[in-house]
Amino acid sequence: MYDKQSPAPATSELDTGTFERQPNADYRARRDKLAAKLNGGVLVLFAAMEGERGFRQDNDFYYLTGWLEPGAAVVISDKKQILYLPGQNVSQEKWTGPKLTADSPDIDKITGFDTVHALDLLRNDLVSILPSSMVTIYTTPGSVEIQWLQRANAFPTYTAFAPASSLTAGLRRLKDAGELALLRKAAEATAEGLKAAARAIKPGVTENEIASIIEYEYRSRGCQRSSFPSIVASGLNSTTLHYTEDWGTMQDGDIVVMDVGGEYSMYAGDVTRTLPVNGKFTARQREIYDIVLGAHDAAAAAFQVGVSTINRFSANSLHQVAYDYINTHGKDLHGNPLGPYFLHGTSHYVGLDVHDVGDSKEPLKPGAVFTIEPGIYIPEERIGVRIEDTYAVKEDGTLECLSCGVPKA
Numbered sequence: 001m002y003d004k005q006s007p008a009p010a011t012s013e014l015d016t017g018t019f020e021r022q023p024n025a026d027y028r029a030r031r032d033k034l035a036a037k038l039n040g041g042v043l044v045l046f047a048a049m050e051g052e053r054g055f056r057q058d059n060d061f062y063y064l065t066g067w068l069e070p071g072a073a074v075v076i077s078d079k080k081q082i083l084y085l086p087g088q089n090v091s092q093e094k095w096t097g098p099k100l101t102a103d104s105p106d107i108d109k110i111t112g113f114d115t116v117h118a119l120d121l122l123r124n125d126l127v128s129i130l131p132s133s134m135v136t137i138y139t140t141p142g143s144v145e146i147q148w149l150q151r152a153n154a155f156p157t158y159t160a161f162a163p164a165s166s167l168t169a170g171l172r173r174l175k176d177a178g179e180l181a182l183l184r185k186a187a188e189a190t191a192e193g194l195k196a197a198a199r200a201i202k203p204g205v206t207e208n209e210i211a212s213i214i215e216y217e218y219r220s221r222g223c224q225r226s227s228f229p230s231i232v233a234s235g236l237n238s239t240t241l242h243y244t245e246d247w248g249t250m251q252d253g254d255i256v257v258m259d260v261g262g263e264y265s266m267y268a269g270d271v272t273r274t275l276p277v278n279g280k281f282t283a284r285q286r287e288i289y290d291i292v293l294g295a296h297d298a299a300a301a302a303f304q305v306g307v308s309t310i311n312r313f314s315a316n317s318l319h320q321v322a323y324d325y326i327n328t329h330g331k332d333l334h335g336n337p338l339g340p341y342f343l344h345g346t347s348h349y350v351g352l353d354v355h356d357v358g359d360s361k362e363p364l365k366p367g368a369v370f371t372i373e374p375g376i377y378i379p380e381e382r383i384g385v386r387i388e389d390t391y392a393v394k395e396d397g398t399l400e401c402l403s404c405g406v407p408k409a
Helices: 024-035 059-065 090-096 107-111 119-129 142-152 166-171 177-200 208-219 235-239 283-302 318-328
Strands: 043-048 072-078 082-085 117-119 135-138 159-163 233-234 255-261 261-266 271-276 369-372 377-378 383-386 390-391 399-401
Touching: 024 043, 024 059, 024 072, 024 082, 043 059, 059 072, 059 177, 059 283, 072 119, 082 119, 107 117, 117 119, 119 142, 135 271, 135 390, 159 166, 177 255, 177 261, 177 271, 177 390, 208 233, 208 255, 208 261, 233 235, 235 255, 235 383, 255 383, 261 399, 271 283, 271 383, 283 318, 283 369, 283 377, 283 383
Parallel strands: 043 135, 082 117, 135 159
Antiparallel strands: 043 072, 072 082, 233 255, 255 271, 369 390, 377 383, 390 399
């Protein structure tokens, strides 16, 4: 951000430095789509607040506004779109840096909102905007901010509250071209981290060292943070699905699962690879690995646009394809099928959140971005294998693998 006492930037867009923000028109288009779904209701949504452990904007708030500063609010109806910004707090800005306000030069051009008000006006604006009769407020019900507005009598007596996510989830499920470009960069940066890890893995190296290498690589390529805690799990740890301690030391003869993701301009990467610590799988490790890879490829090959789903239990599920492959290929040490060792779903949406919102029962359409990630976890054999790639459904109905730049062993 720039010093708000200085002249406004020449561009009419928000100056975010190395952060890639989409054009204001993209956020306005999303607000217009949401307004069309309100049916007379009003959306009142608040930005995240700054905390001691740092700040990351609320996903829905960012999706609709592109606004990266804390403490703001937005009101959207079928007639109005208003962004509310906190007033200047000189004392706090000594700690957090200067922030834009409703009085900053060219604030409407910078934000893309025709109307930008001071946050102090929110209560009175709501009283004038909302009808005196029954109205549905789409928001985060029970939030501190909503409770304050209720105590301040900002809402009509017979107000109904509904989660904003009931509207935003459907919009966020299908990504626009700008979002897809950011998701590609997140996946590509994450892939480079995994390539660097593959060069560094050897007996005696700690899981934490490998996690640090991966995170350095994707941060050096523009990612602001990890999209979830890195999983680098070797030996017996590889059989724990969400092992995040990364404390172990890699042993000769073991394998290591690396499930990692860099977050690029708010959009998540999510890629998993499994490698032998000493550079060579044992025959049994290779057998299990090849079964997981076969399940991965079978699910990708089975994809049909407008037909396939990612829900574990719905019709035309990609999960069922992957599960059936695993359950009919190979046995455990006791001669039993391997299906019970596949402990999780095959897919989830990816976007502003690594497990992004959207109805998993809906058939996959152009703009959907999701993972394919089968796995087998056998504690008795110290073998855990997961292979995960992120895919986007293209306009022609085919799949684009966003993360296949990193080899599969």
